[in-house]
Amino acid sequence: ITPDSCDHCLTLDEFASNNTNESVALFLSPGNHTLTRNIEMVGVDQFSILADTSVTIQCASNASFLFEEINNIEIRNTAIVSCGGGGSSGALKVRSVKQFDFSNVTLQESAGVSLNVQDSNGLVTGARFIGN
Numbered sequence: 392i393t394p395d396s397c398d399h400c401l402t403l404d405e406f407a408s409n410n411t412n413e414s415v416a417l418f419l420s421p422g423n424h425t426l427t428r429n430i431e432m433v434g435v436d437q438f439s440i441l442a443d444t445s446v447t448i449q450c451a452s453n454a455s456f457l458f459e460e461i462n463n464i465e466i467r468n469t470a471i472v473s474c475g476g477g478g479s480s481g482a483l484k485v486r487s488v489k490q491f492d493f494s495n496v497t498l499q500e501s502a503g504v505s506l507n508v509q510d511s512n513g514l515v516t517g518a519r520f521i522g523n
Contacts, residue, residue, distance in 0.1 A: 402424070402425075403417075403424050403425065403426040403428075403430070403448065404425070404426060404427055404428050406430070407426065407428035407429060407430045407454075408428060410430070410431060410432070411435075412433075412434060412435060413435060414435050414436045414437040414438065415432070415435065415437075415438050415439070416437075416438075416439040416441060417439065417440045417441065418441050418442070419440065419441070419442045419446045419448075419469070420446070421442070421443075421444050421445075421446060422446060422447070423446070423447045423449055424446060424447065424448050424449070425448075425449050425450075425451060426448050426449070426450045426451070426454045426474070427450075427451045427452040427454055428452075428454055429454055429455050429456070429457065430454075430455075430456050430457070431456075431457040431459075432457070432458050432459070432461060433457070433458075433459045433460055433461075434459070434460045434461070435461055435462075436461070436462045436463070437461070437462060437463045437464070437465075438458060438461055438463075438464050438465075439464070439465040439466070440465075440466045440467070440469055441465070441466075441467055441468075442467065442468040442469055443468070444468060445468050445469070445470060445495070446468065446469055446470070447469075447470040447472055448469060448470065448471050448472065448474075449472050449473060450471070450472065450473045450474035450475075450482070451473070453475065453476040453502065454474055455474050455475045455476075455481065455482055455483070455484065456471070456474065456482065456483045456484065457484045457486070458483075458484065458485050458486070458488055458491070459484075459485075459486045459487055459488070460486075460487045460488070461487075461488045461489070462488075462489045462490065463488075463489065463490050463491070464485070464488055464490070464491040464492070464513075465491070465492045465493075465494075466491075466492075466493050466494070466496055467492075467493075467494040467495055467496070468494070468495045468496075469495075469496055469497075470496075470497040470498075470499060471483060471496065471497065471498050471499070471501075472497075472499045472500055473499070473500045473501070473502070474498075474501055474502070475501045475502040475503045475504065475505070476502025476503055480503070480504065480507050481501065481503055481504035481505060481506065481507035482498055482501035482502070482503070482504070482505050482506070483498060483505065483506050483507070484507045484509075485506070485507070485508045485509070485511045485513070486507075486508075486509045486510060486511065487509070487510045487511060488511040488512070488513065489511075489512060490512055490513060491508075491511060491512070491513030491514070492513060492514050492516075493513070493514070493515045493516070493518060494516050494517055495516070495517040495518075496515070496517075496518050496519075497518070497519040497520075497521060498518070498519070498520050498521070498523060499519075499520075499521040499522055499523070500521070500522045500523065501523045504523075505520055505523040506520075
C-alpha cells in the first residue's frame with residue numbers, strides 16, 4: 392500500500408473499510424502490516440498484493456481475505472499470519488477465480504483452514520504452511 396513515495400497511502404484497515412469494486416494493486420512497504428478487518432474483493436477484474444521483499448500481514452479480530460469472481464489474482468512475497476476464525480471459512484478464501492498466482496506466500500497460524508480454494512484455477516509456488 393505504501394511505495395517509497397506515495398501521495399495516496401493507506402493502511403490495510405483503511406483499504407478494507409474503503410473497499411472498491413475496481414481492479415487494485417497493493418504495493419506493500421517492507422515490514423509488518425496489521426489487519427483487523429476483512430478484505431473482500433468480489434467481481435473485480437484483477438487484484439494484487441505485491442512486495443519486492445518479504446512482508447508480513449498480521450491479522451487480529453478474526454480478519455480474513457475473500458476473493459470471489461475475479462479474473463486474475465497475484466500475491467507474492469507475503470506472509471499472512473493469524474488470519475481467519477470467527478466463522479470465516481479460512482484465512483484466505485478463493486472462490487470462482489479464473490486465474491490466481493501465489494508466489495512465495497506463507498500462511499501461518501491460521502484459525503481454521505489456511506487456504507480454501509473453490510471452483511478456481513491457479514498456481515501456488517514457494518508456499519509455506521506453518522502451524523495451521
